[in-house]
Amino acid sequence: MSTCHWCHVMERESFEDEEVARVLNRDFICIKVDREERPDIDSIYMSVCQLLTGQGGWPLTVFLTPEKHPFYAGTYFPKDDSMNMMGLISLLKTINNIWQNEKKTIIDATKEIMAVQKADRRPEAAKLTMNTIHHAFSQLKRSYDSYYGGFSNAPKFPTPHNLLFLLRYWYSQKETLALEMVEKTLESMKNGGIFDHVGFGFSRYSTDRKWLVPHFEKMLYDNSLLAIVYAEAYLATGNSSYSETAHQILEYILRDMTSGEGGFYSAEDADSEGVEGKFYVWTMQEIIDVLGEKDGIEYCSLYDITSKGNFEGKNIPNLIATGTLSEANKTFSELCRKRLFEYREKRIHPHKDDKILTSWNGLMLAAMSFCGKALGEEKYTISAEKCAQFILQKLVRSDGRLLARFRDGESAILAYLEDYAFLVWGLLELYEATYKPFYLEKALEFNKRMLELFKDNTAYGLFQYGHDSEKLISRPKECYDGAIPSGNSVAVMNLLRIARLTGQPSFEKEAKSIIEYFSSDIEAVPIGHTYMLCGYLYATTEKASEVVFAGSECDNMVKTYNSLYHPFSVSLSQITPELIKIAPYASEYRGYTGKAAAYVCQNFSCMSPVTDTESLSEIFLQPKKI
Structure with missing residues (x-):
């Protein structure tokens, strides 16, 4: 590393x-x-x-x-x-x-x-039920820090998939505490020093309970998943501070972590000049020198910057004591931030790990695509398309085999399960952000190859490395959702979405076989498999929806749909011969009475076509906070 x-x-x-x-x-x-x-x-x-x-x-x-x-x-x-x-x-x-x-x-x-x-130490498969889902929520509730958010004392990791699970639990079970846990955690992380208040982006984890002192390295995967969580929270609540944070994360990525060819770099180091955090910390006098005495003192009072310091005699800017800024203070703070950023840029920067990993690029591809549609920001969708083209051009061998790493013009190393699963996730998000059949076709192509290369045909589950890879002393299958979701967990979600998008139930059968294979692991430690449980919820919920937009001028309908929170929904639009080849059932849908129409199917039953945005919104009305 x-x-x-x-x-x-x-x-x-x-x-x-x-x-x-x-x-x-x-x-x-x-x-x-x-x-x-x-x-x-x-x-x-x-x-x-x-x-x-x-x-x-x-x-x-x-x-x-x-x-x-x-x-x-x-x-x-x-x-x-x-x-x-x-x-x-x-x-x-x-x-x-x-x-x-x-x-x-x-x-x-x-x-x-x-x-x-x-040794295969896995016990016989357990029968997962909603009790497992409730148990996962109970475990998160027990470990939840109600004062500072998060799910431990210290060190404290963002673990975004726990928050994705809680959002889905809130949506499906109408459990307001789940949403409160998400919101408190998101607000506390944003206010803490784990968030870079000058240059944006999140560090990997906090060394303390308050989210004040981070381990200063910034990872592409954390920022990818956190951008998705903040955007989802915005859709779920309408709280603009969450969309603002998602924008800031992606601003950092586009500015500092994007290669000229469109791929995304892996990480930035914690150290510069051999000192951890040196690039990010300030003395009170430095702030006053840059901003002037009046603005400097006001900025310091907002961001907990003192002559004593809050980290080894210096200061990590944070809003833990201040809390969310008023609109007036936001305007003032942003003017100061820009000046501080320009000053900080003159410092010696931490080392940037400029290798481009297919797996982590798949996550950022998903984040850029999802935020592009959810936040209505075209530049994110454009960035996602550039990333997809980069991967397809630079990280796919002439025989179609995906590779894992690109650096200094060289592509190398046979891709792993995570590379395939995360890339398919990104391509599915990109399809729903653009409705270009090409991306759905590519997602299906890589998904098919993933099953060929990694599937255990004797006991189910997906191996970490392919049948054609170097043979090591063992061949593990991972299902634990650690710092990032496991390849098997993401593959399950992909398979379920592909089944609904294409109308081919065989993909759902594959997803359920993976869940069943790992069921004893999940049942034993539900809190360690929260993204896999997101897949289980999707497979079993009555709220799962498939939406087809048909007819001309669907833009307003699509825009409304994208502004709503519907975590168990997939959509098709722009019905062309290319799309019908992938999803034949789409050929049956046309505009309704000369208007653009949304056809919504839920729980194996299709509703009458909807031709106005208000009616579409009512279908996906989420539970209200109490």
Whole structure:
């Protein structure tokens, strides 16, 4: 991970140290892996680390035999022994001594570890019901911080798919507390220091309960999913502060994280000049020097900036104490922000990880497409189309095989399940933002290839890497929704949407088989599978809708539809021979009495065509807050 803070610390302390290098080069063969390029390797050996130590994280340090069998694992090690922590020098000497003198001990350990790794420990499939959904909500409610939002004390992660689940729970169950949890969390994150109030965008997580002190690296995947959540919250509530935040996230992405060719970069580091957060923090005097005394003091009072500081003697701008700004203060704040941004741009910037990953680009493709239609902002849709074209031109091999990474003109590494699933998600969103059949056709094409490459034809579920990929010591299937939703969870949602868009129930059958395969995992820890449960809700809700817009001049109808919150709905429009080839049932729909019409089907029953926007709005009327 090129933006991992503790990876950099270990690199500086140990891997660039001559004493460590002598021991490593004398006794070991060293292999450095970018876990973002090789998530398959990371997943396998991270599970070993968790098995052996009860925890995981990065940097991940694993010792293997020549057969690539693991026998010892940990995360960060200092160079020298420190308090109760063994240093890397001591560890290397100890392991080498055991390898030279007691090799059988290590070989026996690897056999035990490999037996556990290869064993299918999944219990028999459980029968998921709405009780599982309610249990997930109860678990989130128990872990919810009612004062600062979020779902733990510290560290605190945004985990956007938990919020997506809660929005769907509110919508389907009319549970107002679920919406309150979402709103409190979104407002608290936006007001906290985890949000960059000068340059926009969210950092990866907060080190404290209040969302004040972030781990300053910014990841493409977090900002993709958060843009979607804030836009969904805007549709659900009409609160313009959420749409404003979604706009600000995407402004940051378009300004700082977009390549000239249309792809999106991966991340920005937490460190600059070897100091974590240096680029982002301020002294009170700096603010006054840039803004002048009157404006500077007023800005400091709004954003918790003092001579004492709130982070290591300096200040992270935040609105935790102030709360949401009034319109007058917003205008003042924005004028100040622009001047501070111009000043900050002269600083030495954190390192930018400029590799372009298909998976994370799929997420931002989804975000740009969804926000383009939900917020009525054409530039986001244009950016999404550029991204899609970039991937199709640069990251698809001549034989149609998707690749995982592009950097410095080189495309490489066979794509993983996440690459296919996230790209299909993005293409489905782009289709509904543009109604160009080409994007739906491509989504179907990559979805078909995904099933061919990753499907387990004996036990169901999708493997992390393809049948044609490098064979590793095990072949995992992931369903846990961690920092981002799992490839299997996103594939389930894609399959359900494709089934409804095309009228082909075989796709829904595939989705349900994946849910059933992982049902025992989901039932055991519902809170760890919230995006998979979004798929389960979609598969079972009576609120699922299919909408076809027919006739000429549908723009107002589509605009109204896009302004409503309907998380279990898909739509078709601009019915052409190309679309009918993909979704034959669309040929049956025409304008009604010479007008544009919306045909809405819910729960296997179709309503009379709707020809005015008011009637369309009433169909999708969401529950009101009490």
